[in-house]
Amino acid sequence: MTIATPVRPAIQLADLGPVAQLRAxxxxxxxxxxAIGLVLYGVSLALMVLGDIGLAPWDVLHSGVTRHLPITLGQAVVLFSFVVLLLWIPLREKPGIGTIANALVVGLSADATLALFDAPAAMPARIGLMVGGVLLCGLATALYIGAQFGRGPRDGLMTGLHRRTGLSLRLVRTALEGTVVALGLLLGGVLGLGTVVYALAIGPLAQLMLPWFLIDLPDPAERLGRD
Known part of the structure; x- marks a missing residue:
């Protein structure tokens, strides 16, 4: 006789406002x-910049902007984070603590990393930096989302458009990233092999790693019972 092993219910991401996030x-x-996830996210961005064989889609846009404004790549990341947050308003998305932290920390971490290291000349080292950047970005994404403090600015734009338009997340993400890559190229941004690798790998990597770091929060009814 075979005894069935109980299946643990999947841990769900909480949809909480800032106060509820603190009370959780x-x-x-x-x-x-x-904090670790956001710092590593900035480091992963910098690794791909140092590899210099293609950036993540949004960073193609960021790198293009730096060619026309006297700002660093990290400052462009911060600038566009807050521009994107303005687009949350008509979509009625709710920013969380992690949303604001994401908007500030990732760009600062990227600039700090770029200030500490020089880009290598050897192609094997550059490929290693690109691959390492993509893998680290998947890990960083799982860490900061798993902390349950809300979505990042760009992720919230994607989910907001999905909710408002009824289009699939995959279609919305593809349309958004295609748009920012096109704008970035027009501005002289960096597109290459790394862009393709990132686009194909980051979703599966984040999906694989998120269960490792997703922090389970008490059920709201349990929290009310303790208060």
Whole structure:
């Protein structure tokens, strides 16, 4: 006789406002994971810049903007994060603590990393940086989303458009990234093999790693019972 092994229900991402995010508990672990994830996200962006064989779609746009404005790549990331947040308003998306932290920390971390390291000349090293950047970005994404402090600015734009238009997330994401890549190219941004690798790999990597770092929050009814 075979005894069926109970299947643990999948952990779900919470859709909470800033106050509810703080009241959800496990704050030391969640804040630490959020901070580590956002810093590593900026480092991953910098690794792809140092590899110089193609950037992530949004960073094609960021790199194009830096050719026309006296700002660093990290500053362009911060600037566009807040521009994108303005687009949340008509979509009625709710920013969380992680949303604002994402808008600030990722760009600062990228600039700090770029200030510390020089780009290598050897192609094997450049390929290693590109691949490492993509893998690290998948890990960083799982860390900061798993902390349950809300979506990043660009992720929120994607989910907001999905909710408002009824189009699939895949279609919305493809349309958004295609648009920002086209704008970035018009501005002289960096497109290459790394862009293709990132576009194909980041979704599966984040989906694979998110369950490893998703912090389970108490059920709202349980929190009310304790209050």
């Amino acid at each position: 508990g496990r704050l030391p672990l969640r804040f630490a994971q959020l």
